[in-house]
Amino acid sequence: DSGVTQTPKHLITATGQRVTLRCSPRSGDLSVYWYQQSLDQGLQFLIQYYNGEERAKGNILERFSAQQFPDLHSELNLSSLELGDSALYFCASSAGLIYTFGSGTRLTVV
């Protein structure tokens, strides 16, 4: 157990729907990062939050949004889902320079 908890582990949904992915960072870590890994691809950075504030944005679609709550957990909201959004979505947290990843949420859009 890495200490970063992601739920759900698997999600199957239809095109056009909206889903929410949840991440609880390691205790004490203030930074949360979201990454997307499409089939046989590397990991693409989506967005970073630090202590509730958006810190950096990567290749995140306008249909996607995220937030970090006062208890430091984070949610990634994906809307108007398309087949191409099917991917593994990872959350990571960091204290300083070392990043720790959760087990990921595997999203399948059908």
Add this chain to the structure above:
Amino acid sequence: GIQVEQSPPDLILQEGANSTLRCNFSDSVNNLQWFHQNPWGQLINLFYIPSGTKQNGRLSATTVATERYSLLYISSSQTTDSGVYFCAVVKGAQKLVFGQGTRLTINP
């Protein structure tokens, strides 16, 4: 932004063999981590190694920061070592940038 290149892209070995995976990066970095993604998709942190050499059992890693590369050594490979190995770096206060990975297959 910073570029990370890993080689080889694919590696197929017999159980018991040794392997060396390479990671080149285009700029100075504050952080370099090696990860193993197992066949179930989990990302396991292997090493935090912005410079120097570290060892953990059959695995070891060396980063030569001045020459902008890192090497991951796997000795006496086992089938459980199969998966994709990622190198990832951070420059300054920016996010972790991943290479495209090396897919390692260990055959029994």
